[in-house]
Amino acid sequence: MMLKTVKAFKKIGLLGMNARVGNYILPFNPRKNYPRVDDKVLTDKLAKDYEIPMPQNYYVFERFGDIKKLSDLLKPHFDFVIKPSKGAMGNGILVIGESQNENYAKTSGKVLTIKDIKYHISSILSGLYSLDGYPDKAIVQYRIKLHEKLKEISYQGIPDIRVIIFRGYPVMAMTRLPTSLSDGRANLHQGAIGAGINLKTGKTVNAILKNSNILKHPDTNCDLIDFEIPQWTEILKMAVKCYELSGLGYVGVDIAIDNELGPMVIELNARPGLSIQLANICGLNTRLKQINKIFDKNHSPSDRIQSSLSAF
Amino acid sequence: MNWKNWLIVILLILVPLGSIFYKSYVLDLPLLPQVSRDFWELELVINAKGNEEQRKIGFPIPKASKYLEIQKIKYDGKKSVLSIEQKSEGNIGWWIGKIPKKKRLSYQFVVKIKERKHKIPKTLRFIDSSKINKQYLDSSQIDAKTLEAIQKVERDILPKSQNIIEKLKAIYYFIYDEISYDPKVKNTFDSLNQLEGNSHAKAQIFAYILRHNKIPTKVVAGLWLNKIKKDKKRKSLKIYYWNEVYIKGKWIAFCTTNGFFASLSKNYVPLFEQKDSISDFLNDKDSKIKIFAKKMMSREFQVSEYQNRLKKQNSAYLMFSLYFLPLRIQFIFKVLLLIPIGAILLAFCRNIIGIKTFGIFMPILLALFFKETNFIFGISFFVLLVGLGYLEKYLLDKIYLLAVPRLSILLTLVVIFITIFAIFNDQSKLFSNFTPVLFPIVITTIFIERFSIMMMEEGPKNTVFVLLGTFFISLISYWVLSIQILQDFIFTYPETLFAVIGILILIGKYNSYRLTELFRFKEILKPGAKA
Numbered sequence: 001m002m003l004k005t006v007k008a009f010k011k012i013g014l015l016g017m018n019a020r021v022g023n024y025i026l027p028f029n030p031r032k033n034y035p036r037v038d039d040k041v042l043t044d045k046l047a048k049d050y051e052i053p054m055p056q057n058y059y060v061f062e063r064f065g066d067i068k069k070l071s072d073l074l075k076p077h078f079d080f081v082i083k084p085s086k087g088a089m090g091n092g093i094l095v096i097g098e099s100q101n102e103n104y105a106k107t108s109g110k111v112l113t114i115k116d117i118k119y120h121i122s123s124i125l126s127g128l129y130s131l132d133g134y135p136d137k138a139i140v141q142y143r144i145k146l147h148e149k150l151k152e153i154s155y156q157g158i159p160d161i162r163v164i165i166f167r168g169y170p171v172m173a174m175t176r177l178p179t180s181l182s183d184g185r186a187n188l189h190q191g192a193i194g195a196g197i198n199l200k201t202g203k204t205v206n207a208i209l210k211n212s213n214i215l216k217h218p219d220t221n222c223d224l225i226d227f228e229i230p231q232w233t234e235i236l237k238m239a240v241k242c243y244e245l246s247g248l249g250y251v252g253v254d255i256a257i258d259n260e261l262g263p264m265v266i267e268l269n270a271r272p273g274l275s276i277q278l279a280n281i282c283g284l285n286t287r288l289k290q291i292n293k294i295f296d297k298n299h300s301p302s303d304r305i306q307s308s309l310s311a312f
Numbered sequence: 313m314n315w316k317n318w319l320i321v322i323l324l325i326l327v328p329l330g331s332i333f334y335k336s337y338v339l340d341l342p343l344l345p346q347v348s349r350d351f352w353e354l355e356l357v358i359n360a361k362g363n364e365e366q367r368k369i370g371f372p373i374p375k376a377s378k379y380l381e382i383q384k385i386k387y388d389g390k391k392s393v394l395s396i397e398q399k400s401e402g403n404i405g406w407w408i409g410k411i412p413k414k415k416r417l418s419y420q421f422v423v424k425i426k427e428r429k430h431k432i433p434k435t436l437r438f439i440d441s442s443k444i445n446k447q448y449l450d451s452s453q454i455d456a457k458t459l460e461a462i463q464k465v466e467r468d469i470l471p472k473s474q475n476i477i478e479k480l481k482a483i484y485y486f487i488y489d490e491i492s493y494d495p496k497v498k499n500t501f502d503s504l505n506q507l508e509g510n511s512h513a514k515a516q517i518f519a520y521i522l523r524h525n526k527i528p529t530k531v532v533a534g535l536w537l538n539k540i541k542k543d544k545k546r547k548s549l550k551i552y553y554w555n556e557v558y559i560k561g562k563w564i565a566f567c568t569t570n571g572f573f574a575s576l577s578k579n580y581v582p583l584f585e586q587k588d589s590i591s592d593f594l595n596d597k598d599s600k601i602k603i604f605a606k607k608m609m610s611r612e613f614q615v616s617e618y619q620n621r622l623k624k625q626n627s628a629y630l631m632f633s634l635y636f637l638p639l640r641i642q643f644i645f646k647v648l649l650l651i652p653i654g655a656i657l658l659a660f661c662r663n664i665i666g667i668k669t670f671g672i673f674m675p676i677l678l679a680l681f682f683k684e685t686n687f688i689f690g691i692s693f694f695v696l697l698v699g700l701g702y703l704e705k706y707l708l709d710k711i712y713l714l715a716v717p718r719l720s721i722l723l724t725l726v727v728i729f730i731t732i733f734a735i736f737n738d739q740s741k742l743f744s745n746f747t748p749v750l751f752p753i754v755i756t757t758i759f760i761e762r763f764s765i766m767m768m769e770e771g772p773k774n775t776v777f778v779l780l781g782t783f784f785i786s787l788i789s790y791w792v793l794s795i796q797i798l799q800d801f802i803f804t805y806p807e808t809l810f811a812v813i814g815i816l817i818l819i820g821k822y823n824s825y826r827l828t829e830l831f832r833f834k835e836i837l838k839p840g841a842k843a
Contacts, residue, residue, distance in 0.1 A: 005837075009825055190771075
């Protein structure tokens with residue numbers, strides 16, 4: 001039975017964790033370029049050079065001493081996000097939806113005091129949420145506003161779009177939709193929905209919740225299939241440019257769509273997850289091999305999108 | 313994998329194999345120092361009674377022979393000295409001095425016994441008894457009614473033949489077959505009458521009849537260690553009796569109780585001869601002597617034997633052996649060399665099975681800790697510690713401390729807990745082999761922190777899953793690392809570690825699916841929304 005499963009997986013070109021690391025991440029992602037994606041402060045700086053929109057950083061905390069200034073710094077902002085510069089898997093991200101007189105309401109409704117926020121920032125600075133455990137920076141950032149068209153398929157949080165880019169070519173995409181189970185977060189591990197996106201049409205093809213197929217959003221009851229992602233072409237263009245930005249051959253680009261500012265890159269991932277295959281009912285390996293065939297170093301970003309779209 | 317990788321892996325595995333082959337075939341060393349089961353730890357304890365006074369208490373001491381190797385003699389009799397007197401009936405140890413009452417005098421030693429198998433001729437007409445002590449032929453001490461009974465037996469069983477061996481066989485088989493063993497029947501006459509007897513009675517009858525027929529015979533007293541089956545268990549023993557018969561200038565062993573004809577298994581330790589009871593030695597009628605025996609899994613002796621063989625080989629190659637390090641350092645290496653084996657298991661579980669763990673090497677550290685204590689204790693201790701840590705962390709979160717001091721408080725609390733536990737444990741003697749030093753304290757602290765964060769961010773279900781994964785791997789590693797042969801093997805052939813690298817390369821190059829992925833991705837084989 002197990003051998004049969006392995007054969008079936010091979011046939012559809014399913015990419016496993018070992019092959020992802022051994023065949024793609026290690027050969028195509030040079031270690032020296034990891035900070036470009038792991039350190040969001042650096043990513044933000046590079047994004048400006050490559051003209052890729054990212055949410056504005058209001059302030060970057062680098063020293064504990066700066067925390068004193070927090071309440072002054074937060075005054076002009078009604079809503080904001082605090083995140084670690086080197087965080088992983090969405091850990092350590094605090095989203096404040098409203099603030100009033102040094103009281104800050106999380107999007108989930110829980111109200112925090114300035115003391116809570118200072119504590120959170122100092123935790124981030126001491127490296128509690130950082131990938132490597134070393135001291136980190138804390139970013140206070142623009143909070144992306146939920147796009148009008150995405151309201152019906154998300155619960156509380158902001159959905160994001162993950163595009164896998166291999167050697168500069170888009171390979172596969174999905175959108176991650178927060179649910180009540182995921183506590184408003186767009187993280188599949190925590191119970192967000194993953195919906196695969198057809199690269200050509202920008203429409204969802206299938207959806208999964210906790211590794212199982214699902215047809216309707218459990219909280220909003222909205223259809224999860226054939227849902228059209230707004231500004232899809234723009235998203236693809238933005239995603240492929242991240243190949244140059246990151247210097248990584250195999251990279252996951254996370255994009256969110258702001259109601260006013262449009263799509264913006266939230267973060268890049270040097271080790272993007274594999275559940276995207278379930279969301280698309282499609283193996284990554286076949287597509288990655290195809291890209292190795294069509295790869296041409298003279299291709300411009302738009303050429304790369306074109307060849308990908310015609311290949312898949 | 314390309315051919316270069318394969319070549320490296322094959323070389324890494326072949327080189328140690330070749331080295332092991334060279335050592336065991338060319339240098340002709342045993343593959344491993346064998347675990348010997350022939351060692352026994354014996355202790356003769358005299359509980360002195362009477363008043364404290366200048367006195368002398370004696371006890372039999374075993375004599376080394378080609379069948380009995382005696383090592384590691386230790387004795388303890390404060391305020392008294394031990395002097396050894398050699399007599400025909402055996403060596404006698406004398407405790408001399410002001411021996412207080414209720415004094416425990418102990419004489420401890422380790423013996424290695426060889427099996428005895430004698431070759432005796434088929435026919436024998438004369439025995440030259442000129443060189444031996446006449447007491448071995450003396451049948452005058454037999455009282456009249458016993459003599460009468462013996463003569464009756466002789467008429468019934470003795471063959472007409474002049475062949476001494478034939479006679480010996482007839483007498484042996486009569487006592488072995490016809491007189492059944494009964495520890496309660498001690499008297500020789502009763503024993504002949506009822507055809508039941510203890511080992512002393514049987515040995516005595518054997519000696520009487522043989523001596524009566526001019527065959528020199530000894531009654532040997534000592535220990536029969538057969539009943540101790542479980543290793544490490546100490547058992548109190550009674551004196552046991554058997555015989556030796558003088559044939560062709562040699563004393564040949566017989567045991568009519570357990571059925572050894574001109575042989576003796578390796579469970580017999582002779583202590584003295586000719587005397588009826590061990591208390592005859594004591595010279596102090598109130599004192600009691602007790603004998604304890606314990607089977608030993610003596611590795612140390614075998615290792616020293618192995619070491620000697622290594623030295624005899626005199627090969628420069630062998631001088632690198634870990635067996636020449638000081639014992640204390642050897643012990644450290646025994647643990648150290650196991651870590652890579654744990655790493656193979658860990659790599660296998662993570663990359664081929666796909667089990668998630670807290671921290672990469674946590675399971676190995678846990679396994680080593682369990683090995684130092686025991687699994688059940690180790691895991692409960694660890695769970696308790698993490699539970700307490702989680703509680704502490706929960707409380708500490710309320711007072712908003714910076715992370716490093718907070719972690720340091722957690723670390724301090726872990727140390728305090730271990731300290732209290734160690735003191736409590738020392739008083740209650742709950743766990744005899746608790747060594748806090750080997751417990752990975754810092755790792756535990758980090759573990760608690762990671763555990764708490766994961767509990768908050770991914771919920772208890774995912775956390776428990778990872779926790780169980782960690783425990784599962786540490787259980788397997790613990791189990792494998794406890795295989796004594798494996799430990800001995802790696803210690804004897806540390807070159808095996810190259811093969812470990814080879815195997816790790818193989819695991820590292822495995823890029824097919826992990827076992828857990830077969831379940832994780834099984835939904836992809838279903839038609840999904842398209843259908």
